[in-house]
Amino acid sequence: MKKEIPLAITFLTGVIIVVTFFIPHQPLGGMQQRLLIWYSIVLGFTLLLGVDSLLRSNLQKIMRRAPGWPYAVVVVAGFLATLAAGIHTWATTKDLLSLGSSFMYIYTYMIVPLQATMFALLAFFIASAAYRAFRARTLEATLLLVTAAIVMLGRVPVGAEIWDKLPGLQDWIMEIPQMAAKRGIFIGVALGTIAMSLRVILGLERTYLS
Amino acid sequence: MMHIIGTWIAAGLTLAIFSFLYKDNPFYKFAEHLYVGVSAAFAILYTWAFDVWPMLVEPMFYGRGAASAADRWILLVPMLFGLLMLSRWFPKIGWLSRWAIALTVGIAAGLGITGQIQGILLPQVAGTLVPLTSLDNVLMVVGVISTLVYFYFSIAQKGAVKVGSRLGMIFIMVAFGASFGYTVMARISLLIGRLYFLAYDWLHLVR
Known part of the structure; x- marks a missing residue:
């Protein structure tokens, strides 16, 4: 019961997706779209587990006054403030991404700069590496x-100043030798993914149940 | 006024992240932890507002987008699986979450076959099947085959296989170098964007 039913569910859903790809007629044709919707819904619930884990670990840190606990307060406060802003925006405008809303304010002035700067920071580390x-x-x-x-x-103007053929050479590298190797890698990855997916559907790969 | 306050907040957070270039410090840690909390709330709100609400709540409880009563009732199935996922909160029935995991794994595996064949494998093979009428086309075919030979570990790497593998390594190194250069330039572009924000939007040094 604890193993057989999950294996059967995996087998059925996997087979339905594959069969509906080759037979896109009703009633099978609609099944693929329906399963994809179900997938998104279940993932929505799964996110609740992640958020619960994040909040639980940070609240425990605060209660125990563990080292660095003030930063856990920042995590929880940031989460709650954004959640409150989102719910308020949703309740008043029925559009989460409504321009001028408190939620979009947090997105524009906190999430965007934090994310962009985090990735920009990598420029320094990638150069030093x-x-x-x-x-x-x-x-x-x-x-x-x-x-x-x-x-x-x-890719920068100074390159063309050094040698006018450099941008063209760069384009050629990206389009031919780089693309050739990437194609080989993509084909290998695709074949590996197909093989692994078949193993999962047939129940030979069961590590996700442990 | 709110725009000015927002710009100051964004500038403060940008500088706090950049302060890590000196060393790990409380300003960076503050910004880093704020990012985690705010992003988590954004992810959950976005998913529920654009996936769960229009796909589950609206058709099921308000009948919007549901063609028939059966369309509404069938949504009990993903809702049940979603709730089963939450059974991990209760250790005694936590094993039920495997059913929900199995559903998502099964769908992902099915898509792993059809999506990879349709979206990756066939287009890449089609792109490689070119007439050998130019040096570029010859390089493309030789590059793809030799790269595949390099990753073919089921046979001993000797003789012709070794030569092909060595050639594949050369193509792979060119690809990695190009990808590295491309990534560096993308990051530099982001860095310029942040510096421009500080100089233009915040300090108004650039007009």
Whole structure:
């Protein structure tokens, strides 16, 4: 019961999705769309588990006065303030992304700058990692270094100032040798995903039940 | 006025994140933890407002978008599975959440087959099946095949396979270098965006 029913559910849903792909006629045709809607609904409930875990761990930290507990207060306060703003926006405008709402205010002036700056910060770390890692000791390392330099220089105006053919060379690298290797990797990944999906549907891969 | 306050908040948070370049400090930790809390609330609100509400609540309780009564009643199934997912809150019946996990895994596995074949495998193979009438096309075909040979570990890497594998490694290194350069430029672009925000929107230094 604890293993057989989940395996049967996985098998049935997986087979329905595959069959409806090849037979897109009613009543099977509608089943795929229906299952995708169900998928989104269940994921919505799953998010509640994640939020519960986040809040629970931070509240426990606050109650125990664990090291760094004031930051846990920031997490909880940020969460509750955004939730309150979202519910208020939803209740008053029936549109969560209503322009000029308190929710969009938090999104515009907190989430967007925080997210963009977090990723911008990576520019420094990626550059310092490259400085340490890029050593032209072997043919492979040299290729990596030279290609990266061409792509970086070819995408900025100074690259064209150095050599007018650099932007064209950069485009060629992206379109031919880079695309060739990526195609090989994508084909391999697709074949691996198909094989793993078949194992899951047939019940040979059961680690998700542990 | 609210715009000015918002800009100051955004500028403060931007500087707090950038302060990590010096070293880990309370300002960075504050901004980092705020990001976690605010993003979690945003994710849950967004999912419920744009997925669960229009797909479950509106058709089921208000009849919007449901063609028939059967369409409304059938929604009890995903609702039940969603509630089963929450059974993890109760250790005695926590195993029931496996049913909901099985549903999502089954759908994802089904899509893993059809989506990968239709969206990745066939288009990539089709893009490789080109006439060998130019150097670019020859490079494309040789690059794809040699990359696949490099990742083919089921046979010993010797003889012709070793040569193909070595060639594949060269293509892979070029691809990694190009991807690295591309990623760096994307991050630099974000960095410029943040610096422009500080100089233009906040300090009004740039006109």
